[in-house]
Amino acid sequence: xxxxxxxxxxxxxxxxxxxxxxxxxxxxxxxxxxxxxxxxxxxxxxxxxxxxxxxxxxxxxxxxxxxxxxxxxxxxxxxxxxxxxxxxxxxxxxxxxxxxxxxxxxxxxxxxxxxxxxxxxxxxxxxxxxxxxxxxxxxxxxxxxxxxxxxxxxxxxxxxxxxxxxxxxxxxxxxxxxxxxxxxxxxxxxxxxxxxxxxxxxxxxxxxxxxxxxxxxxxxxxxxxxxxxxxxxxxxxxxxxxxxxxxxxxxxxxxxxxxxxxxxxxxxxxxxxxxxxxxxxxxxxxxxxxxxxxxxxxxxxxxxxxxxxxxxxxxxxxxxxxxxxxxxxxxxxxxxxxxxxxxxxxxxxxxxxxxxxxxxxxxxxxxxxxxxx
Numbered sequence: 001x002x003x004x005x006x007x008x009x010x011x012x013x014x015x016x017x018x019x020x021x022x023x024x025x026x027x028x029x030x031x032x033x034x035x036x037x038x039x040x041x042x043x044x045x046x047x048x049x050x051x052x053x054x055x056x057x058x059x060x061x062x063x064x065x066x067x068x069x070x071x072x073x074x075x076x077x078x079x080x081x082x083x084x085x086x087x088x089x090x091x092x093x094x095x096x097x098x099x100x101x102x103x104x105x106x107x108x109x110x111x112x113x114x115x116x117x118x119x120x121x122x123x124x125x126x127x128x129x130x131x132x133x134x135x136x137x138x139x140x141x142x143x144x145x146x147x148x149x150x151x152x153x154x155x156x157x158x159x160x161x162x163x164x165x166x167x168x169x170x171x172x173x174x175x176x177x178x179x180x181x182x183x184x185x186x187x188x189x190x191x192x193x194x195x196x197x198x199x200x201x202x203x204x205x206x207x208x209x210x211x212x213x214x215x216x217x218x219x220x221x222x223x224x225x226x227x228x229x230x231x232x233x234x235x236x237x238x239x240x241x242x243x244x245x246x247x248x249x250x251x252x253x254x255x256x257x258x259x260x261x262x263x264x265x266x267x268x269x270x271x272x273x274x275x276x277x278x279x280x281x282x283x284x285x286x287x288x289x290x291x292x293x294x295x296x297x298x299x300x301x302x303x304x305x306x307x308x309x310x311x312x313x314x315x316x317x318x319x320x321x322x323x324x325x326x327x328x329x330x331x332x333x334x335x336x337x338x339x340x341x342x343x344x345x346x347x348x349x350x351x352x353x354x355x356x357x358x359x360x361x362x363x364x365x366x367x368x369x370x371x372x373x
Contacts, residue, residue, distance in 0.1 A: 016226075287308055
């Protein structure tokens with residue numbers, strides 16, 4: 001994909017995703033559930049899922065039933081877990097499509113019990129336990145009674161039990177280790193009651209890499225399979241490769257006289273004759289409307305000047321005198337000897353790399369390498 005076809009586009013290196021998953025699988029020796037929710041963190045759910053499975057992943061994890069159904073419609077036959085909320089009247093669609101669901105309350109189990117009488121096959125469930133994230137999940141005090149209720153419900157298969165770490169991506173792992181201790185204590189209690197769900201999982205990317213005892217029988221890496229760091233404090237080890245680039249072109253380059261305002265509000269005013277370029281990218285594409293943005297043009301880091309518009313931004317090009325309309329612009333990725341990472345963009349935007357890539361709009365076309373049908 002190039003400026004001949006598109007004004008802005010995203011390149012996704014599927015070999016990088018495949019390799020990153022392979023590293024995790026070989027490093028841990030534990031089956032991998034590749035998390036491909038949120039359109040695979042902006043990378044493209046179908047293509048990223050295929051690359052993850054080629055890299056050795058055995059499961060796919062999503063947040064919503066709709067995402068799982070997209071995967072099934074695209075002929076993915078591997079186990080898929082919906083890790084978030086599913087409306088009660090949608091459980092049947094999950095069962096019919098062999099999609100595992102997450103539950104955390106007695107009411108959900110009762111609803112499943114009423115529904116499964118009309119099903120030919122059991123519905124597979126994973127019990128989520130809140131060990132300290134304080135988000136979704138059953139309190140630890142209810143875990144044993146819920147496990148017994150699941151085990152005693154007709155055509156409900158107790159396939160897994162899991163939790164989620166709140167602070168595994170920090171240098172201080174004491175909070176994550178406390179969550180792990182609580183989770184293990186709960187598991188022991190359930191196992192002593194003669195209930196042993198085969199899939200036990202807790203480790204996200206950071207847990208997988210930095211808390212080895214949390215790997216249990218399945219790991220759930222997300223951010224790391226795309227070659228992005230779990231946090232500012234916790235970087236990926238060597239061998240991982242970022243899989244996404246975001247590029248555009250210069251749509252126009254012109255010289256503006258001194259005293260000329262640039263973009264809405266004229267927050268930027270030229271101080272002399274200045275070369276100003278326009279790029280067909282804006283906040284509707286996921287390019288944040290904040291000061292301090294930079295991009296790469298001609299192997300140089302150049303500043304975005306004036307307000308970011310919905311579909312366009314302007315850049316100051318005095319240090320790139322040869323820049324012309326049609327030249328490539330790199331927003332995330334490398335050009336010449338320089339590189340802008342998703343993490344650097346996140347620092348500028350006051351957020352995290354997750355939000356940067358998840359916020360890339362669907363209207364920005366994706367191209368995949370190697371090419372896929």
